[in-house]
Amino acid sequence: MLVTNLFTAGIKAVIEYVSLHVLTCLVPAFFIAGAMSALLPKEKIIQYLGQKVPKYKAYPLSIVAGLLLAVCSCTILPLFAGIKKKGAGIGPALAFLYTAPATNIMAILFTGSVLGWNFALARIVLSISFASLIGIIISTLFRKEDMEEEAKATPAIVSAEVKDTEKLPFLQKHRLIFFFITLIAILIVGTRVNGYLRYIGISGLIVILATLTKLLFTKEEAEAWLCETWFFTKKIFPLLLGGIFVAGVLTELLPQNFLATFMGKNTLAANLIAALFGVFMYFPTLVEVPMAKMFLGLGMAKGPLLAYLLADPVISLPSILVVRKFIGNKRTLVYVGLIIVFTTISGLIYGSIVR
Numbered sequence: 001m002l003v004t005n006l007f008t009a010g011i012k013a014v015i016e017y018v019s020l021h022v023l024t025c026l027v028p029a030f031f032i033a034g035a036m037s038a039l040l041p042k043e044k045i046i047q048y049l050g051q052k053v054p055k056y057k058a059y060p061l062s063i064v065a066g067l068l069l070a071v072c073s074c075t076i077l078p079l080f081a082g083i084k085k086k087g088a089g090i091g092p093a094l095a096f097l098y099t100a101p102a103t104n105i106m107a108i109l110f111t112g113s114v115l116g117w118n119f120a121l122a123r124i125v126l127s128i129s130f131a132s133l134i135g136i137i138i139s140t141l142f143r144k145e146d147m148e149e150e151a152k153a154t155p156a157i158v159s160a161e162v163k164d165t166e167k168l169p170f171l172q173k174h175r176l177i178f179f180f181i182t183l184i185a186i187l188i189v190g191t192r193v194n195g196y197l198r199y200i201g202i203s204g205l206i207v208i209l210a211t212l213t214k215l216l217f218t219k220e221e222a223e224a225w226l227c228e229t230w231f232f233t234k235k236i237f238p239l240l241l242g243g244i245f246v247a248g249v250l251t252e253l254l255p256q257n258f259l260a261t262f263m264g265k266n267t268l269a270a271n272l273i274a275a276l277f278g279v280f281m282y283f284p285t286l287v288e289v290p291m292a293k294m295f296l297g298l299g300m301a302k303g304p305l306l307a308y309l310l311a312d313p314v315i316s317l318p319s320i321l322v323v324r325k326f327i328g329n330k331r332t333l334v335y336v337g338l339i340i341v342f343t344t345i346s347g348l349i350y351g352s353i354v355r
Contacts, residue, residue, distance in 0.1 A: 006249045013248025013282075014241055017074075024190030024198065026237070029078040032183045034229025036082030039176060039221060042155050051089035051139065051146045059132050062092040066099025066131070073319040074240055074282070075191075076100045078232045081326050087153030090146045090327060091139030094335060097323070098131035101313040110289045111309070115296070118354060119306065126310060126346050134338045142331055175216040182209045236322050243318025247282045250317075263295075266303035266351030268344070274304035275343040278311030279336060282319075288312040303351015310343040 049058050066076075080097040084090070101107070103124050112120035139146055171178065182205055189201040213222055255261075263270045283291055292309050296302070315323075315336065324332040 006252055009252035010245035010248040013251070014245050017241075017244050017282075024202070025072075025075045025187070026078070026240075028183065028187040028190055029075045030229050030233045030236075031225075032180070032187065033078035033082035033232045034225050034227075035180065035183060036079070037085050037154055037228040037232075038224040039179070039217075040086055042087050042153050045083060045086040045088050046150060046153070049083065049088035049092040051091075051143070051150050053089065053092070055091075055132075055136060058089065058092040059095050059135060062095040062135070063099045063103075063128055063131055066096050067103055072283075073101045073314060073316050074244075074322075075187075077236055077240075077319055077322045080323075081232055081236065084149075084326055085154050087150050089139055089150065090142060090331065091135035093135075094138060094327075095131040095135040098134060098314050099127065102127040102131070102310070107289070107313065114289050114293050115309075119292075119309065122306060122346075122350055123309060126342075127314075130310070130339070130342045133342070134335065137338060138331055138334055141334065145328075145331075171212075172216055175212070179209070179212055179216070182212060235325060239321040239325065240318045243316065243321045244282055247280065247317050251281065263304040264299045264301055266301045266348065268348055270301060270304045271307045271344045271347035271351070272340070274300070274307040274347060275311045275340050278308040278343065279315055279340060280317045280320075281312065282316035283312060301351055302354050303347040303349075305347075306350045307343045307347025310346060311339060315339055 047053070048061055076097055079100075080093055083096065084093045088096075108120050108124050111123055186202055186205045186209070189198060189205065193201055213225075217225075262273050278288075288309060291312075292305055295308065296305055300308075320332060320336060323335070327335075
């Protein structure tokens with residue numbers, strides 16, 4: 001009976017994720033990642049986000065890019081993989097990976113309106129600080145590996161075929177800008193617009209995307225884009241599904257009085273448990289806010305609540321399984337460990353200040 005219930009919980013979590021997120025969230029993210037890998041000039045990525053770029057330039061760019069994307073810890077993975085494969089330094093890449101689900105504009109506004117602006121302010125300040133600190137620490141510890149990966153970064157596809165662009169000089173000159181704006185617009189509409197407008201908007205944007213591809217890109221470039229998209233899909237998607245299944249099983253195993261019993265006081269143990277819960281559980285972007293509101297009502301103390309709120313959107317068991325495929329076991333272990341340490345200490349301090 002227990003095994004059946006656990007299996008059912010895991011399958012239910014997978015079905016819910018696939019039905020709500022794959023078509024409108026994850027699929028556009030895979031196509032964006034494929035385009036990054038196939039079409040973006042390697043030298044441009046290295047110029048702005050490479051290992052040798054000064055920290056005062058690379059990290060703000062990564063964080064600002066993350067602030068503009070309202071995506072969850074799983075949807076951001078293909079984008080992270082795309083810039084990493086293209087030559088971005090591990091530090092800026094991880095700062096981007098951390099920031100997008102943790103401190104995007106939608107998440108902060110929603111946090112403020114539901115939980116209060118003291119939580120929202122703590123969330124944005126601490127998340128941006130953690131993104132930078134974690135990136136700097138890991139890039140310093142693994143500088144040699146980072147330089148080797150930068151040297152092996154995928155070059156952009158250069159086709160021998162030349163398009164006749166005399167009638168479209170402006171579009172051709174800025175083709176990558178228009179192309180990526182359209183791809184990102186599909187992702188935003190898919191995640192932020194509801195009802196029939198979502199599908200109408202996506203359909204129109206897909207027509208625009210197909211037109212741009214046909215007019216501005218060669219056959220070789222288009223094929224390379226699709227090949228890279230498939231590469232990320234087959235490498236990431238199975239791991240995501242497996243991780244989400246396990247997260248669903250773990251959720252079923254949690255006792256009903258878990259929150260009040262283990263996280264009802266602002267202790268080191270309570271904050272650590274809250275951080276671990278946030279690290280390994282998966283909830284879609286913005287869902288962590290109403291979940292936190294519910295946890296508060298069920299007896300969770302404010303310190304552990306902040307620890308959970310800082311950890312949950314950033315990482316999950318599914319994302320850990322994927323990240324390790326791209327940065328290795330050692331760097332993933334340090335990344336997860338730093339998140340646990342930082343969020344636990346922050347929750348403990350916050351809980352001692354705010355009663």
